[in-house]
Structure formats: structure tokens, C-alpha cells
Amino acid sequence: MYPSPYQPDFSKRDPYPGVDPMFPTRWSPRALVKTAIAEEDLLRIFDAARWAPSSYNEQPWRFLVSTTETFDTFLGLLVEANQKWAQNASVLGFVVAKRHFTHNDKPNDCAVFDCGSAWMSMTFQARLLGLYTHGMAGIKKDAIYTTFGIDRERFEVVAGFAIGVLDARETLPKPYIDWEVPSPRKPLAEILFQGAWPQP
């Protein structure tokens, strides 16, 4: 486990009664304290991702993750605003989707959706170990394809992520410190439509 003495303030979150606390207490901190993650814990996190569902069980997700030696290369592939806080992550990585089905080579329109499922599984396995994940759209996609020699025809770089150990929000500089609080959500009525699509 990777305990943190810091207790986030979840008062902006209003889960419906009975929703398991694991959902509303997951959040994406930027205040991280550089901590080595045991190899077996990393393998647990990515193995959890393996068990996600996928269209035709294609399992289109691929995870490209930093090692101690390559961390700075991964960091340099994030936009600057993300580098500022992600430098304290334990591991950085990229989710990459295989674009076509293996069984017929046709485009897999659900590949990115399935990658999202796998990402959420790894996120919750990380939380169960006391670790946090933080997704990143702010990545240098072109540079990622070229740096790692990823074939764009076959694979899509979807998003980046950090895995880390929570630190106190006070360790962050501005403006990050102001954002360092578990965020609220849209009301359920705004996203759930039972039986019919809402008309304007």
C-alpha cells in the first residue's frame, strides 16, 4: 500500500445513496510525491486492465509505460502544463488502441471505447493499492508516434496517464493548487434518459 496522510475534501460530491464510495472518492490529483511503485503492483494494475470487456473480445488496448530510465523521455512527451505536475508521478504512460479487428482487419469503431474501459479498470486497481491515476489529453501525439516508432495506420495514441502517490495540495504551485479538489458532477437527470431521448 501507498498511504498518504492527506485527506481530500469530497464535499462537492453528491453520490446517490448506496453508490459504492470507491466511485465518488476516485479523483485525479496533481499533487504527487515521487515514490517507487513495486513491480508486482504495476503488474497488478495492468493485469486488471486485461479483464475489461471489449467488442469481439479484441482487447485493443496497449499500455506503453515509463521505466526509471525512460521517465524523462515520457515526461517530455507531455504538454508543458502537464509536465509541471506529472514530473512527480511514479510512472507515466500512454494508452494506445489497435485500430482494426484481428479477425477480419476491418476498422474497430469501439477500440477507443474499449481502451476507456481498460483504463478505468487499471484506475480502480490502482486505487485499491492506494495509488492514483490521472488521465492526460495534453500529450504530444506526433512526437509519441515518432519517438516510439508506433505505426499510425495500425495504432492510435489515445491518451496519456500518470500513476502516483498522493501528496498534500499545498505542495502545488499556482494555478494547480486551486484546482486540487475532487470536482462535482452534472446531476444524474442531465445524463440519464429513461425510455426516450429528450427533445428541445
Ligand SMILES: Cc1cc2nc3c(=O)[nH]c(=O)nc-3n(C[C@H](O)[C@H](O)[C@H](O)COP(=O)(O)O)c2cc1C
Ligand atoms: C482522457 C482524459 C484526459 C485528461 N486530460 C488531462 C490533462 O491533459 N491534464 C490534466 O491536468 N488533467 C486531465 N484530465 C483530468 C480531468 O480533468 C479530470 O478527470 C476531470 O476534471 C474530472 O475530475 P476527477 O478525475 O478528479 O474526478 C484528463 C482526464 C481524462 C479521463
